[in-house]
Amino acid sequence: MSEKDDSLLSADELAAIEDMVASGQLDSDIFNANVEAESFAIARNEESLGGSSTAIFQINERFHRFFRNRLLTELDYNPRMAVAEPELMKYDEYIHSVHSPASINITEMSPLKGETLFIIHPQVIFSCLDNWYGGQARPLTITEERGFTSNENAIIDSLCDLIFQSMREAWAPYVEIDIRPINRDINPLFANIAADDESVVVNRFALKLSDESVDPYIDVVYTYQSLNLQR
Template identity: 35%
Template sequence: MANNLLTPEELSALAEGVNDGTIPVDTGYNTSARVRKHDLASEDSSLGVNVASIDMINERFVRLFRLGLLEMLRSSPRVNPTHVQIVRFGDYLKDLRAPLSVNVVRMNPLRGYSIVVIDPVVVFSSLDSFFGGFGRGVGELPSSRPFTPTETRIINMILDVFFRSLKEAWSPLIEIDFELVSSEINPQFAQIADENDLVILTRFETEGGPQTQGFIDLVYPYSSLKPVRDLLRSRVQTGDGNEESDNQWRDDLGNAVDSASLEMRVLLGSFEGSFKTIENMQAGDVLYFKKPELARLLINDVPAFDVQVGALGTQTAVQIDRAVIPGMQ
């Protein structure tokens, strides 16, 4: 143990001088400097990642994800994103209960690993819809129950739609490729970060049928988005975008509208009949109706033009005579 440089009497005199003000204590270098308390063991959560930009990416993702699920399940479950949260990974894990479909994912070129967590309610509701049901969910499951091969197949189909939709949602900023690394049922085994590390959490709340509210969580390590934080600030459209980006957004929107696919049908005529007549109709019956002067061209079932029906070469064709919708020529 080191020896004291001052005697007990000198230390006592020094303390008395500080207490009665005879010895000044506000001397030294940078006495007026403003300081801020900082915990070196804690990761800073104000490193510039634009959470509002992540929200906008999620909104774009949800639109694409709904369409993908509609194509897969032939039903349209509700999917609503919650606001992005920055939380400690340990705090997130303690609220989860097995069994869950916990999928560790590498999102190249982002650093580290992310996880996609799917509630069993979503899995069983999708399974029921896929086989022609009404999207019913499932009750509480034992924590150690694994997913069957059929359930795992449904999970992989959901992940495929999820990855494709998220890839397209991120594409205006950066091209991302997804690699499924592993799958677990216990979230404690998916250690993509230390307990005190910050993660970016988005929960997508789902409803696939009666009383089948579930969720899908997307969790990024906070550090994985640091390399792209400048992109998140500058390239995602926000309400205060500059004129150049607004014009680009307007051009992209116009191009998307111009390339939209529309169905056009020609209605040659119509007739009215009683329910009994229609009920007794069979192959070989002849239906009579008055031929109109002009046929009607419908665009997505909306009357648009009156047309003349004829032929051009070997093809049946129509020639537009007049517009039905005001403003169309």
């Protein structure tokens, strides 16, 4: 430490302050004494989509456009469908909100790390099939034990092809992706792409039917870590 006197106040100034305190001329109120301090952990790392949210939404907009065009061209189906807003959720919370049966498609989507889910609500499949055979899209009550018929599985194959093609185009301005199917099931609890307490980014493309008692959708689910590493 330097031996030089680095005092901010001179001896005369300090003496003057002592005299003011002794005489009561110096206001004794303490500045900010009653302000509550907010605790802050310097090392904390809160999960947030941040700037990625805009990019994901743009990808969703592109997917929405490409996929609807392909549905009309390939399956002669033109549903009303909303653009998905990316939502950050815990995997356990999300996967328990999906009911069986549904078309649960697990894929690798390189160069993203980990696995990606493409989930098709059963009513989307039934509506496509009805429309293909010239009927009206109508809700169908099903039980958890019910599987998909051969015709319904053929529709699922076609839908997945259209979804994967559209997703590749949607991502193209950012990165060239390759989608490789790994497994397909009807029970969402068999889809273990993340630990229960891990975060996932859910993108729900909701379809609208004339019967509003049913809310069909197509979900695209990324692990948070895969998108975080891709930034």
